[in-house]
Amino acid sequence: MTAARIAVIAGDGIGLEVMPAGIRAVDAVAVVHGIALDWHELDWGSDYYRAHGRMLPVDGLDVLAEHDAIFLGAVGVPEIPDVETLWGLLIPIRRAFEQYINLRPVKTLPGVTNRVRTDDVIDLMIVRENNEGEYSEIGGRAYRGLPEEAAFQENVFTRKGIARAARFAGELAAARSGKVTSATKSNGIVHTMPFWDEVVRETLADYPTVELRSELIDALAASLVLHPERYDVIVASNLFGDILSDLAGAVTGSIGSAPSANLNPERKHPSMFEPVHGSAPDIAGQGIANPIGQIWSGAMMLDSLGRRPAADHLVAAFELALADGVRTRDLGGTASTEEFASAVVARVDALADTFAGAAVAS
Structure with a gap:
């Protein structure tokens, strides 16, 4: 062996x-x-x-x-x-x-009290895009030490990167409840997030048994606290997935x-x-x-x-x-x-x- x-x-x-x-x-x-x-x-x-x-x-x-x-x-x-x-x-x-792919399961554990009031069992999977998005290496600092000092950070979203995360989420959801929630902020971030929405929607169209719902990240964070049992598979960008998984983990106990x-x-x-x-x-x-x-x-x-x-x-x-x-x-x-x-x-x-x-x- x-x-x-x-x-x-x-x-x-x-x-x-x-x-x-x-x-x-x-x-x-x-x-x-x-x-x-x-x-x-x-x-x-x-x-x-x-x-x-x-x-x-x-x-x-x-x-x-x-x-x-x-x-x-x-x-x-x-x-x-x-x-x-x-x-x-x-x-x-x-x-x-x-x-x-950064895969993070979150669920109610035996003998552990959820930090939110719900009679339902929490059992969800967060699929976080793990290589690009907001955690880009592109950026820098200018005018260091001067009053006009500035910092620049470029978000990088590629069609390939978004599609493969969405595809992973689609395949996972197809084997579970058939429901995917996509974390977005397309009402405020005017270039990358509408692109994210577009590619996720196009990719999951290949999964006819999977239902896609997009939610704005702020509303989604609040809903994860109020109604965590409603979610099954969440697909999110690097930053959003990082934050949501910590939040969801805390909600279920620690x-x-x-x-x-x-x-x-x-x-x-x-x-x-x-x-x-x-x-x-x-x-x-x-x-x-x-x-x-x-x-x-x-x-x-x-x-x-x-x-x-x-x-x-x-x-x-x-x-x-x-x-x-x-x-x-x-x-x-x-x-x-x-x-x-x-x-x-x-x-x-x-x-x-x-x-x-x-x-x-x-």
């Missing part, structure tokens, strides 16, 4: 704490399903930056290209500007490996539980899996961080590697732990990061017979 090569970048802050929990949980389910994983830990991040003046080695992307997937914890520390940490590690990886997958759908390059939360320096080192985002991202990684039964098993395990009352502080409990990870591993074992048939099939 050939082992899947996984590059591990724990990074900074609570990334160093939730990563061991994530690996431990993934390893536990991998044993049940007979999956061989070859973990390669890389000490890249802010400590590497302090020592070398960069977030990863010169040949870092070449090293990552030799792997089947990338498992990332969190990046960033207060004393180093985000422009150095994010643009020195996370964003170059997303772009070099054409990880143009951003600490939110996972994400940076996908290269064609599998030409490795995809990257990371929790939505940041490095959380305010709680780093205390052992209380919620590891669900990392564990759930690990399940998404297993799914991407063609091991869906194992992915479903791992999700079921952490959901059972939550249902049994094991929760970290951000979810109203008292469990430490390590205690929650141990609870998940125990439930992986407890559910092994339930998933035994799937394990054989996988």
Whole structure:
């Protein structure tokens, strides 16, 4: 059996704490399903930056290209500007490996109270365009230090970039409820957003079973708070998707539980899996961080590697732990990061017979 090569970048802050929990949980389910994983830990991040003046080695992307997937914890520390940490590690990886889809599931979790009043279950997927849009590298500063100092940032939206995000959302929705909501702001942003609307509409016309609804980003953000249960698949630009997924994750209990997958759908390059939360320096080192985002991202990684039964098993395990009352502080409990990870591993074992048939099939 050939082992899947996984590059591990724990990074900074609570990334160093939730990563061991994530690996431990993934390893536990991998044993049940007979999956061989070859973990390669890389000490890249802010400590590497302090020592070398960069977030990863010169040949870092070449090293990552030799792997089947990338498992990332969190990046960033207060004393180093985000422009150095994010643009020195996370964003170059997303772009070099054409990880143009950022997929972020959001749902009500057992035993966790939604932060909004709703009797309905929240279960939605945010499809974020991940390579262009508002996070363009085109721009600059002029007249530095003078009263007329100015900054320029160019948004870049291409027909190809929009269409492939819309297509991914359409295919996802066709397998779910058949409903896609497109985030826009075409009443105020007069060039890029009408173009976004046009390409999304044209692309989803190829999916006759999918119903498309466009909503202005401000109204959509408010509606996600008031009526989150109404949404199924949301497709959004880089910036809008980033904001909406954090908001939706908080609505369902805690951003600490939110996972994400940076996908290269064609599998030409490795995809990257990371929790939505940041490095959380305010709680780093205390052992209380919620590891669900990392564990759930690990399940998404297993799914991407063609091991869906194992992915479903791992999700079921952490959901059972939550249902049994094991929760970290951000979810109203008292469990430490390590205690929650141990609870998940125990439930992986407890559910092994339930998933035994799937394990054989996988």
